[in-house]
Amino acid sequence: MELVLANHSSYPRVGASREQQRLRRAYAQRERGEISADDFNRVQDSVVAEVIEEQARAGCELLTDGQIRWVDSISHLAGRLNQVEINGLLRYFDTNFYFRQPVIKGRVAGNGPLVAEEFRYARAVSPRPIKPVLTGPYTLAVSSIRETPLYRDLPTLVLDLSEVLAQEVRALAGAGAEVIQVEEPAILKHPKDLRLLHKALKPLSQAKGSSQLALYTYFADVTPLYESLQELPVDILGLDFTYAPRLPETIARLGSRKTLGLGLIDGRNTRMEAAPQVFPILERILPRLSGGIAYLNPSCGLEYLPRDKAVAKLRLMKELRDTFLQRGKR
Amino acid sequence: MSRAKLEKLGLTLPLLPTSTVGSFPKPDYLLQARARFARKEITQKELEALERKATEFWVQQQEEIGLDVLVDGEQYRGDMVAYFADIMPGFRMGGLVRSYGNRYYHKPIIAGEIRWPGPMTVKWWKFAQGLTSKPIKGMLTGPYTIMDWSFNDYYPDRKSACLALAGAIRKEVETLVEAGAKVIQIDEPALSVRPEELPFAIEAMQMVTDGVPAYFITHICYGAFEFIYPRMLRFPVHNFDLEMSNSGLDLIGLFKKHPFNKDLSFGVLDVHSHKIESPMLVKERIAKALQVIPKEALWVDPDCGLKTRTVEEAQGKLRSMMAAVKEIRQALDKAPKRKQRRIEVGSVVKKRRKKIRKHKYKKMRRRMRHKKK
Numbered sequence: 001m002e003l004v005l006a007n008h009s010s011y012p013r014v015g016a017s018r019e020q021q022r023l024r025r026a027y028a029q030r031e032r033g034e035i036s037a038d039d040f041n042r043v044q045d046s047v048v049a050e051v052i053e054e055q056a057r058a059g060c061e062l063l064t065d066g067q068i069r070w071v072d073s074i075s076h077l078a079g080r081l082n083q084v085e086i087n088g089l090l091r092y093f094d095t096n097f098y099f100r101q102p103v104i105k106g107r108v109a110g111n112g113p114l115v116a117e118e119f120r121y122a123r124a125v126s127p128r129p130i131k132p133v134l135t136g137p138y139t140l141a142v143s144s145i146r147e148t149p150l151y152r153d154l155p156t157l158v159l160d161l162s163e164v165l166a167q168e169v170r171a172l173a174g175a176g177a178e179v180i181q182v183e184e185p186a187i188l189k190h191p192k193d194l195r196l197l198h199k200a201l202k203p204l205s206q207a208k209g210s211s212q213l214a215l216y217t218y219f220a221d222v223t224p225l226y227e228s229l230q231e232l233p234v235d236i237l238g239l240d241f242t243y244a245p246r247l248p249e250t251i252a253r254l255g256s257r258k259t260l261g262l263g264l265i266d267g268r269n270t271r272m273e274a275a276p277q278v279f280p281i282l283e284r285i286l287p288r289l290s291g292g293i294a295y296l297n298p299s300c301g302l303e304y305l306p307r308d309k310a311v312a313k314l315r316l317m318k319e320l321r322d323t324f325l326q327r328g329k330r
Numbered sequence: 331m332s333r334a335k336l337e338k339l340g341l342t343l344p345l346l347p348t349s350t351v352g353s354f355p356k357p358d359y360l361l362q363a364r365a366r367f368a369r370k371e372i373t374q375k376e377l378e379a380l381e382r383k384a385t386e387f388w389v390q391q392q393e394e395i396g397l398d399v400l401v402d403g404e405q406y407r408g409d410m411v412a413y414f415a416d417i418m419p420g421f422r423m424g425g426l427v428r429s430y431g432n433r434y435y436h437k438p439i440i441a442g443e444i445r446w447p448g449p450m451t452v453k454w455w456k457f458a459q460g461l462t463s464k465p466i467k468g469m470l471t472g473p474y475t476i477m478d479w480s481f482n483d484y485y486p487d488r489k490s491a492c493l494a495l496a497g498a499i500r501k502e503v504e505t506l507v508e509a510g511a512k513v514i515q516i517d518e519p520a521l522s523v524r525p526e527e528l529p530f531a532i533e534a535m536q537m538v539t540d541g542v543p544a545y546f547i548t549h550i551c552y553g554a555f556e557f558i559y560p561r562m563l564r565f566p567v568h569n570f571d572l573e574m575s576n577s578g579l580d581l582i583g584l585f586k587k588h589p590f591n592k593d594l595s596f597g598v599l600d601v602h603s604h605k606i607e608s609p610m611l612v613k614e615r616i617a618k619a620l621q622v623i624p625k626e627a628l629w630v631d632p633d634c635g636l637k638t639r640t641v642e643e644a645q646g647k648l649r650s651m652m653a654a655v656k657e658i659r660q661a662l663d664k665a666p667k668r669k670q671r672r673i674e675v676g677s678v679v680k681k682r683r684k685k686i687r688k689h690k691y692k693k694m695r696r697r698m699r700h701k702k703k
Contacts, residue, residue: 015426016425021426024434027432031432088578088602089576090554091523091552094478098552269483270439271482271483306424306427307425
């Protein structure tokens with residue numbers, strides 16, 4: 001079994017040093033009108049390149065652009081759609097991070113590329129494959145205020161967003177993405193909507209071409225939904241083990257027809273995982289997986305950690321993976 | 331309703347008591363001084379002198395604006411969790427983590443056993459109280475929020491960390507009360523994040539407030555209240571201070587479904603907007619609050635701490651709030667008792683009147699139909 005080291009999605013955009021805080025300063029300068037949009041973009045570009053290099057140096061094999069340009073995982077995408085305005089702050093699940101809530105004023109429609117350009121840049125500066133990340137239609141819809149009567153019912157909005165995101169998946173596949181990650185943490189809070197999610201993922205699946213479509217969930221216990229997730233039209237399932245003490249046992253029992261992204265490294269806490277915590281789980285579940293490949297990744301985006309801890313977690317991930325595989329060989 | 335509790339503590343407050351959530355913007359001279367202190371260019375004593383100057387400024391401002399229950403303005407604090415984590419044994423400071431947009435904070439790490447180090451806020455409470463005859467709130471961050479907003483490298487689980495913190499905060503509360511504080515606000519903005527943990531968050535707050543002779547307020551903001559309401563009403567405090575305006579007053583809908591049975595500090599100012607609300611807008615918000623909360627149980631304040639605004643914006647917003655409250659108090663005083671909740675403020679009341687007329691008309695038609703039969 002090949003165990004590929006993947007980053008999850010976001011990555012801390014500032015660190016402890018003055019140099020690592022240049023994006024924070026640039027934001028403030030841009031807000032005050034002291035630097036131009038081009039100057040600001042140049043700073044963003046340089047930070048994207050920096051975090052890609054940092055992930056690669058830490059041993060990561062499938063990287064992300066760290067979502068460095070994203071204000072948050074909801075408004076970055078929703079704010080680029082027609083008929084959407086961005087409103088006040090709301091807590092993002094159970095984190096201490098706040099996103100700007102979209103207000104849907106009319107029928108949503110794409111208004112140009114969402115992240116395809118960002119992906120192209122990241123790919124150009126990266127020594128390793130880049131995985132673009134999209135927030136899924138269900139999570140975007142439930143995180144929004146539906147003001148228009150057109151979307152009195154949630155499914156209509158979810159399915160319209162799905163059509164918009166399918167165009168983006170097509171663009172990303174065309175731009176050469178090998179794996180496209182769609183994040184749907186909200187489904188774990190509303191499991192009754194799983195059929196709706198299934199329907200919403202179909203257009204994305206049809207648009208993916210030869211890319212692999214990955215569905216990542218996190219921030220709640222996925223165990224009760226695990227079996228049903230296997231039916232979804234995606235190639236990879238990314239799972240957060242930190243909320244799910246019974247998940248290893250469930251996977252060991254049911255196996256997986258899909259490639260799994262194993263979120264065994266806690267992206268929310270600084271405590272470093274030790275081999276005795278991680279190895280028994282890998283030993284139990286890897287023999288039950290099909291496809292010959294699994295991803296080892298953090299449980300969620302790493303932006304919830306300080307920069308030094310985020311890179312330490314990635315290094316730890318490599319250390320654990322290498323030791324585990326060597327042990328297997330012996 | 332806890333008017334009786336307040337009176338027992340010797341506090342007679344007007345209808346719709348006004349307050350703020352805690353923090354005020356730091357004047358430029360203090361921001362510069364904090365930066366210089368971080369670079370070790372000035373001493374702790376020099377910094378503290380400026381923190382006192384800024385505290386005096388804000389206490390004076392609150393008095394001038396006419397607020398009823400004041401705060402020290404937290405000029406000596408950076409972040410509401412980091413301040414306590416900096417002082418309490420068991421913590422070490424972590425690196426920067428983003429909270430929204432371009433805002434970052436140093437997220438603390440619980441790295442050992444948490445202990446109360448002696449008074450953490452009492453000196454500042456005494457200083458601020460010495461500047462005014464109006465009550466100054468004791469201002470603390472709650473154990474659940476400190477736990478949730480810290481990394482945990484030490485305790486086996488979140489509950490153990492939270493209860494350890496509750497023990498330390500309880501001691502701070504006792505010390506504040508001994509010093510003379512009668513109103514204590516214990517902020518728990520993280521309360522709604524994991525509904526399944528509400529029972530131990532309540533247990534922790536019970537440890538903090540049980541049997542202490544004070545009026546307790548807890549501030550919660552930007553959360554998914556629909557997951558914890560009405561269970562959150564079991565939280566052992568007298569007053570919930572809630573952010574309302576940033577979320578379009580949507581909690582009112584929840585209160586209509588299940589009555590809110592504590593005092594409510596109703597956030598009428600959006601602290602994330604540079605725009606200064608007009609007194610008319612604030613009046614409309616208060617009128618909406620009065621549809622679901624009895625006037626004796628309603629307090630009025632901003633959504634959250636004002637530290638993210640400029641000094642001028644904070645002053646402007648509070649003046650607007652106070653102007654609105656004064657007008658509503660007058661209307662409440664003048665109105666006959668049974669009509670007091672129909673406050674004369676713009677469209678809200680007009681709509682209500684229209685609804686009442688419609689209802690009366692329907693009732694009359696029904697009666698007529700009944701007579702015909």
